[in-house]
Amino acid sequence: MYKIIFKLFFAPMDPEKVHHLVMAAIRVGGALRLTKLLKLAPTGRGSVQAFGLHFDAPFGLAAGFDKNAVAVKALGELGFSHVEIGTVTAIAQSGNEKPRLFRLIEDRAIINRMGFNNDGAAVVAQRLTELRQKNQGKLPVIGVNIGKSRVVEVEDAENDYRASARLLAPVADYLAVNVSSPNTPGLRSLQSVEALEPILKAVLAESLGKPVLVKIAPDLADEDINAVAELALSLGLAGVIATNTTISRDGLTTPKSKVEAAGAGGLSGAPLKARSLEVLRLLRARLNGRVAIISVGGIETASEAQERLENGATLVQGYTGFIYDGPFWARKINRQLTK
Numbered sequence: 001m002y003k004i005i006f007k008l009f010f011a012p013m014d015p016e017k018v019h020h021l022v023m024a025a026i027r028v029g030g031a032l033r034l035t036k037l038l039k040l041a042p043t044g045r046g047s048v049q050a051f052g053l054h055f056d057a058p059f060g061l062a063a064g065f066d067k068n069a070v071a072v073k074a075l076g077e078l079g080f081s082h083v084e085i086g087t088v089t090a091i092a093q094s095g096n097e098k099p100r101l102f103r104l105i106e107d108r109a110i111i112n113r114m115g116f117n118n119d120g121a122a123v124v125a126q127r128l129t130e131l132r133q134k135n136q137g138k139l140p141v142i143g144v145n146i147g148k149s150r151v152v153e154v155e156d157a158e159n160d161y162r163a164s165a166r167l168l169a170p171v172a173d174y175l176a177v178n179v180s181s182p183n184t185p186g187l188r189s190l191q192s193v194e195a196l197e198p199i200l201k202a203v204l205a206e207s208l209g210k211p212v213l214v215k216i217a218p219d220l221a222d223e224d225i226n227a228v229a230e231l232a233l234s235l236g237l238a239g240v241i242a243t244n245t246t247i248s249r250d251g252l253t254t255p256k257s258k259v260e261a262a263g264a265g266g267l268s269g270a271p272l273k274a275r276s277l278e279v280l281r282l283l284r285a286r287l288n289g290r291v292a293i294i295s296v297g298g299i300e301t302a303s304e305a306q307e308r309l310e311n312g313a314t315l316v317q318g319y320t321g322f323i324y325d326g327p328f329w330a331r332k333i334n335r336q337l338t339k
Contacts, residue, residue, distance in 0.1 A: 002326030030074025046338030051238035057334035063145035076140030079330030086145030092120030102262035109269030128171035144172035165206035180217035211238030218243035239292035269320035273298030284312025302336030
């Protein structure tokens with residue numbers, strides 16, 4: 001049914017308008033308790049213990065879908081064991097000019113150059129505070145993904161991340177440091193160990209003991225991935241999230257003219273499968289179980305999620321598959337993983 005709805009109604013519409021429409025529907029469904037009545041939430045039979053937290057199932061929602069923590073509870077009720085909100089920046093920002101979201105339906109992929117559009121750390125922190133007060137014990141694990149504010153120079157990134165962590169750590173179950181989006185100028189340069197170390201130390205200092213993870217790009221060279229892994233070990237990070245979107249356009253079946261018309265941005269979805277799995281295997285070999293790995297990128301089915309778990313992932317996440325497979329996607333994956 002969803003595939004018919006997607007083809008007839010969503011596919012012809014502007015992707016960002018569809019996203020807002022779907023988010024509104026999820027929020028209304030949560031407010032009317034419809035998502036709870038569907039009983040899609042994980043049962044706990046396939047629970048995972050990771051970095052001191054309990055996850056009812058391995059599969060969660062990657063950052064980027066709920067940027068402002070407006071539908072966390074309802075998304076958990078749709079079957080995600082954890083919801084990573086954001087990316088949130090210390091300073092509120094509107095993001096890049098529209099259009100900035102494009103579907104490559106033939107490849108089951110998306111190109112986005114959203115640019116960290118969000119309400120800012122203070123507003124999101126207050127929203128999460130109120131959410132927790134109203135729903136004690138009834139929420140999925142909440143990760144908060146933080147990034148650099150666009151107006152802040154790269155040289156001042158350390159204090160910018162520190163400010164976000166100070167506001168958001170009290171209301172997060174874990175913090176994810178995003179230095180790998182291709183849509184903020186200069187951000188990916190912060191993935192070098194020299195630039196990354198002071199940022200991670202600043203976030204750790206403000207984390208209140210909450211788990212801190214770092215999210216890396218699939219476009220890093222293998223030696224740089226190994227260097228980040230060693231840094232994670234030396235700093236005592238809780239984990240590494242691999243991977244973010246890619247700037248590569250290799251191997252796409254979508255006509256080249258359509259891809260070029262979409263322009264710059266990060267590519268997510270099925271084309272990331274192979275590289276995300278490669279990065280996971282590199283991290284597993286280097287980290288050897290001492291630091292958790294959250295694998296994300298191109299996961300569409302339970303068998304693909306299981307493959308990531310068998311190759312060293314502690315948890316798995318998805319996003320683009322939610323767009324193409326609809327509201328029952330997370331429940332289907334987590335139920336099959338728990339069998």
